Amino acid sequence: xxxxxxxxxxxxxxxxxxxxxxxxxxxxxxxxxxxxxxxxxxxxxxxxxxxxxxxxxxxxxxxxxxxxxxxxxxxxxxxxxxxxxxxxxxxxxxxxxxxxxxxxxxxxxxxxxxxxxxxxxxxxxxxxxxxxxxxxxxxxxxxxxxxxxxxxxxxxxxxxxxxxxxxxxxxxxxxxxxxxxxxxxxxxxxxxxxxxxxxxxxxxxxxxxxxxxxxxxxxxxxxxxxxxxxxxxxxxxxxxxxxxxxxxxxxxxxxxxxxxxxxxxxxxxxxxxxxxxxxxxxxxxxxxxxxxxxxxxxxxxxxxxxxxxxxxxxxxxxxxxxxxxxxxxxxxxxxxxxxxxxxxxxxxxxxxxxxxxxxxxxxxxxxxxxxxxxxxxxxxxxxxxxxxxxxxxxxxxxxxxxxxxxxxxxxxxxxxxxxxxxxxxxxxxxxxxxxxxxxxxxxxxxxxxxxxxxxxxxxxxxxxxxxxxxxxxxxxxxxxxxxxxxxxxxxxxxxxxxxxxxxxxxxxxxxxxxxxxxxxxxxxxxxxxxxxxxxxxxxxxxxxxxxxxxxxxxxxxxxxxxxxxxxxxxxxxxxxxxxxxxxxxxxxxxxxxxxxxxxxxxxxxxxxxxxxxxxxxxxxxxxxxxxxxxxxxxxxxxxxxxxxxxxxxxxxxxxxxxxxxxxxxxxxxxxxxxxxxxxxxxxxxxxxxxxxxxxxxxxxxxxxxxxxxxxxxxxx
Amino acid sequence: xxxxxxxxxxxxxxxxxxxxxxxxxxxxxxxxxxxxxxxxxxxxxxxxxxxxxxxxxxxxxxxxxxxxxxxxxxxxxxxxxxxxxxxxxxxxxxxxxxxxxxxxxxxxxxxxxxxxxxxxxxxxxxxxxxxxxxxxxxxxxxxxxxxxxxxxxxxx
Numbered sequence: 115x116x117x118x119x120x121x122x123x124x125x126x127x128x129x130x131x132x133x134x135x136x137x138x139x140x141x142x143x144x145x146x147x148x149x150x151x152x153x154x155x156x157x158x159x160x161x162x163x164x165x166x167x168x169x170x171x172x173x174x175x176x177x178x179x180x181x182x183x184x185x186x187x188x189x190x191x192x193x194x195x196x197x198x199x200x201x202x203x204x205x206x207x208x209x210x211x212x213x214x215x216x217x218x219x220x221x222x223x224x225x226x227x228x229x230x231x232x233x234x235x236x237x238x239x240x241x242x243x244x245x246x247x248x249x250x251x252x253x254x255x256x257x258x259x260x261x262x263x264x265x266x267x268x269x270x271x272x273x274x275x276x277x278x279x280x281x282x283x284x285x286x287x288x289x290x291x292x293x294x295x296x297x298x299x300x301x302x303x304x305x306x307x308x309x310x311x312x313x314x315x316x317x318x319x320x321x322x323x324x325x326x327x328x329x330x331x332x333x334x335x336x337x338x339x340x341x342x343x344x345x346x347x348x349x350x351x352x353x354x355x356x357x358x359x360x361x362x363x364x365x366x367x368x369x370x371x372x373x374x375x376x377x378x379x380x381x382x383x384x385x386x387x388x389x390x391x392x393x394x395x396x397x398x399x400x401x402x403x404x405x406x407x408x409x410x411x412x413x414x415x416x417x418x419x420x421x422x423x424x425x426x427x428x429x430x431x432x433x434x435x436x437x438x439x440x441x442x443x444x445x446x447x448x449x450x451x452x453x454x455x456x457x458x459x460x461x462x463x464x465x466x467x468x469x470x471x472x473x474x475x476x477x478x479x480x481x482x483x484x485x486x487x488x489x490x491x492x493x494x495x496x497x498x499x500x501x502x503x504x505x506x507x508x509x510x511x512x513x514x515x516x517x518x519x520x521x522x523x524x525x526x527x528x529x530x531x532x533x534x535x536x537x538x539x540x541x542x543x544x545x546x547x548x549x550x551x552x553x554x555x556x557x558x559x560x561x562x563x564x565x566x567x568x569x570x571x572x573x574x575x576x577x578x579x580x581x582x583x584x585x586x587x588x589x590x591x592x593x594x595x596x597x598x599x600x601x602x603x604x605x606x607x608x609x610x611x612x613x614x615x616x617x618x619x620x621x622x623x624x625x626x627x628x629x630x631x632x633x634x635x636x637x638x639x640x641x642x643x644x645x646x647x648x649x650x651x652x653x654x655x656x657x658x659x660x661x662x663x664x665x666x667x668x669x670x671x672x673x674x675x676x677x678x679x680x681x682x683x684x685x686x687x688x689x690x691x692x693x694x695x696x697x698x699x700x701x702x703x704x705x706x707x708x709x710x711x712x713x714x715x716x717x718x719x720x721x722x723x724x725x726x727x728x729x730x731x732x733x734x735x736x737x738x739x740x741x742x743x744x745x746x747x748x749x750x751x752x753x754x755x756x757x758x759x760x761x762x763x764x765x766x767x768x769x770x771x772x773x774x775x776x777x778x779x780x781x782x783x784x785x786x787x788x789x790x791x792x793x794x795x796x797x798x799x800x801x802x803x804x805x806x807x808x809x810x811x812x813x814x815x816x817x818x819x820x821x822x823x824x825x826x827x828x829x830x
Numbered sequence: 831x832x833x834x835x836x837x838x839x840x841x842x843x844x845x846x847x848x849x850x851x852x853x854x855x856x857x858x859x860x861x862x863x864x865x866x867x868x869x870x871x872x873x874x875x876x877x878x879x880x881x882x883x884x885x886x887x888x889x890x891x892x893x894x895x896x897x898x899x900x901x902x903x904x905x906x907x908x909x910x911x912x913x914x915x916x917x918x919x920x921x922x923x924x925x926x927x928x929x930x931x932x933x934x935x936x937x938x939x940x941x942x943x944x945x946x947x948x949x950x951x952x953x954x955x956x957x958x959x960x961x962x963x964x965x966x967x968x969x970x971x972x973x974x975x976x977x978x979x980x981x982x983x984x985x986x
Contacts, residue, residue: 446889689873735875781892781923782884783980786876791884791891799872799884799891
């Protein structure tokens with residue numbers, strides 16, 4: 115029972131890969147870079163999904179995949195050529211296929227009738243072929259082939275009726291197996307060509323004690339009666355030609371030329387063969403395969419062979435929990451290592467001693483280990499990007515605009531959790547890009563641009579972070595409109611003097627929507643501010659760049675992992691605290707900053723022509739009273755979620771380093787102003803400040819941009 | 831209310847007995863993960879006064895409760911001779927700062943008497959009953975109540 119659940123699970127996992135391959139193939143067909151092999155591959159993915167779905171009785175999936183497959187089969191056969199309209203239907207079908215797989219996975223298979231429209235569309239494309247074919251899961255039982263061991267006198271008569279007879283000697287080499295090929299599959303493929311007699315030659319099989327486990331020693335003598343010619347037979351071995359010794363000889367029809375097996379078969383009584391039952395010269399074990407057409411065998415073989423060609427990496431699927439446990443342990447190890455290093459340095463040993471040399475090596479190894487372990491969680495962004503291509507298609511369809519989707523750098527790897535949590539913000543952004551970014555087609559043509567807009571999604575590694583950029587070639591942000599709307603909505607003062615980039619970033623304010631007409635998909639006033647807060651939650655930053663007339667780019671910069679954080683280790687009121695560097699803009703000595711009193715006891719300083727409130731970190735966290743004298747303190751200039759700046763005073767800045775994040779929620783709960791904790795080299799705990807939740811103990815009358823829901827938190 | 835541990839053990843219960851502010855207390859051994867010496871903690875901002883701070887238990891960050899202060903018996907000034915009892919309740923790990931652990935006892939369940947009315951309010955809230963061994967009194971602590979309330983976003 116659990117075995118079948120495992121199989122099912124395996125099928126859906128495989129579907130993910132297949133759907134990815136399908137999307138790849140369709141993209142290649144779209145680009146015009148597709149050759150026959152790509153079309154074949156596309157066909158095979160759909161066929162495999164159908165096959166698997168059949169095995170699990172997922173009828174809706176089967177019937178849809180069947181209709182899809184029929185058209186692809188026609189394309190493959192060359193009876194139908196691919197038009198852009200056809201590709202559009204293919205994309206839609208691939209989306210539908212993904213939906214159906216997902217529905218089947220969650221157990222909510224929908225009624226077949228829903229698919230009728232699209233199936234009908236597919237049928238029309240297919241030019242009517244294959245329409246009447248029965249669809250049933252039985253189509254795919256062919257994987258299990260009938261194996262019979264008939265009596266020798268039951269052997270089919272070898273009579274000539276236009277068929278020719280071949281003798282094939284097939285000796286696989288080690289590489290054949292090493293590359294994941296299987297002699298049985300090749301033989302099975304041969305069997306589909308005609309009547310096949312199979313004889314195993316065990317003469318080379320050594321005694322067990324001398325056997326090399328990975329050195330194949332069995333070869334096969336095959337006798338094939340078929341109407342195919344020699345090159346068809348050779349084709350079966352196409353992918354393994356250099357990995358086996360192959361000899362194909364045509365022998366006369368009906369000739370009684372079965373070679374004397376005893377010539378090459380010396381099975382000794384005390385050396386029983388390992389792979390097959392004992393064979394005596396008088397009655398050779400003949401495996402007569404059922405000769406009914408068994409396309410599936412070929413297709414499986416073809417798939418195997420293709421894998422050999424394209425797949426150079428081998429992968430395993432591992433439970434995420436195991437990986438996380440490993441990451442935790444390595445995190446502990448890194449901390450222990452830091453503690454050890456500190457203890458050793460406190461011993462003040464003579465320089466050049468062995469302990470320090472060994473410690474240095476340990477340090478290097480542990481940081482390498484940490485990096486490698488983190489890399490396990492990293493996944494390419496490709497599946498995410500592929501999902502986004504669907505969003506573009508749907509958004510383009512809803513708005514009636516023509517949009518092309520391009521991706522760059524989809525092999526860039528990011529932490530799995532980051533990828534999962536990026537899906538929603540990216541969806542928002544893409545809908546925005548198509549809906550608000552791209553102009554209506556007639557405006558595009560008037561502006562001398564191609565009628566079809568382009569939305570580009572790119573990923574790249576940049577200085578230890580991942581930068582994901584979404585750009586469109588639309589009209590850019592309409593700054594006048596944004597500015598006047600922001601004033602109208604009371605988000606900025608009437609006379610606000612804003613730079614262009616500042617205006618662009620107003621789009622991230624909560625409750626902002628520029629499109630005159632609230633459309634179905636974006637512009638509900640929730641959008642970019644949600645995007646921003648979700649990205650912030652991942653420790654990322656998001657900025658928008660726009661150039662009028664030529665487009666808008668939104669870039670997201672993300673940490674590579676959520677398990678560690680780049681932080682500034684500081685001291686506040688005698689406590690060691692970590693401030694995330696993602697929010698940090700600069701540090702200033704308080705003596706040089708010119709801190710001034712505003713009103714009763716509020717403090718401000720001037721930075722880049724702007725007055726920013728000054729807080730004391732120790733006071734914010736309730737460790738001490740607000741100091742009256744800031745001399746000797748250091749000010750950290752922090753930019754929070756809303757782009758608002760605050761200067762935070764600390765006693766001392768120690769250093770900048772990566773710290774392992776330890777949550778406080780499980781054992782304690784939420785603490786205002788604190789995001790998490792970490793463990794320092796001496797084993798003590800340092801709290802990580804949540805810079806967005808730092809509030810003065812006595813409230814300052816600063817202009818708060820946007821409604822902050824966190825204002826209530828500072829009176830705990 | 832959280833007597834499920836007591837219900838499970840039919841005849842007798844095993845307890846860890848310890849001293850807080852020179853008084854005898856105990857908790858059910860089922861809650862206890864380990865017992866270790868005092869190490870300095872990191873002070874938490876905006877925390878109740880009886881939460882001494884956060885400690886590092888081999889990589890797990892957990893809060894330490896000053897049991898004496900929690901029971902209304904005054905602040906503990908921890909020294910290396912003080913002991914932290916690590917208890918676990920529903921996935922949640924908390925350290926309890928006590929003076930010393932005195933014993934592990936197996937006591938008949940029926941020996942637990944209800945808390946007498948004379949006990950002060952702060953103490954009585956956290957005590958589920960009292961064992962008497964010879965002439966000494968051991969107060970059984972209700973672990974679920976002694977833990978700090980889970981700090982949520984609305985706690986202010």
